[in-house]
Amino acid sequence: DIQLTQSPSSLSASVGDRVTITCRASLTINNYLNWYQQKPGTAPKLLIYAASTLQSGVPSRFSGSGSGTDFTLNINSLQPEDFATYYCQQSYSTSWTFGQGTKVEIK
């Protein structure tokens, strides 16, 4: 299995901050990397696919980058509704895997 390691596991930030979450793959996955947001008590929501393509309806303050083994999710000007847990997920191999998650909390 391809392992995905996210960092940090959690972070505290204020409204208006720029937040960066990284996801590192144990093998190269080209850009077969997706990002999801999960709020407590709700299902994950797709934010970005193919490393950098914004899903329809997702605010432009979210952006993704990277290729190979290292990927980044950026949130510009953090909003109150962005406090959540974020997961990366690879679809390069036939066995899909998720990162362990990054919880973004209010400072």
Added chain:
Amino acid sequence: QVQLQESGPGLVKPSETLSLTCSVSGGSINNFYWNWIRQSPGKGLEWIGYIYDIGTTTYNPSLQSRVTFSVDTSKNQFSLQLHSVTSADTALYYCARGNTAMLPYHYYYMDVWGKGTRVTVSS
């Protein structure tokens, strides 16, 4: 718009089979990859596998020996069976639609999710 709804027993006894169904409304079940994902209490997400509309399956290797997927295109439903369950299978189970984009290669992602159904394994 497409919606997914999981259904099934909330309580399963150890060693028995967990059976869940996902009903797809507002769209066709054809030409998509239909996934099951679970989340243990307080933990992250674990992909269980997917079934393509014609019945082709791919399972997580860690669960492959105990999992069976099926699809009923006439009912717009797909199902999960997890055999010989233990307390470690207690989780919130989600179904999700797997979609693809040609960019120019096929990229796969899960763009529509059900709300999840909680399953507890206990005697």
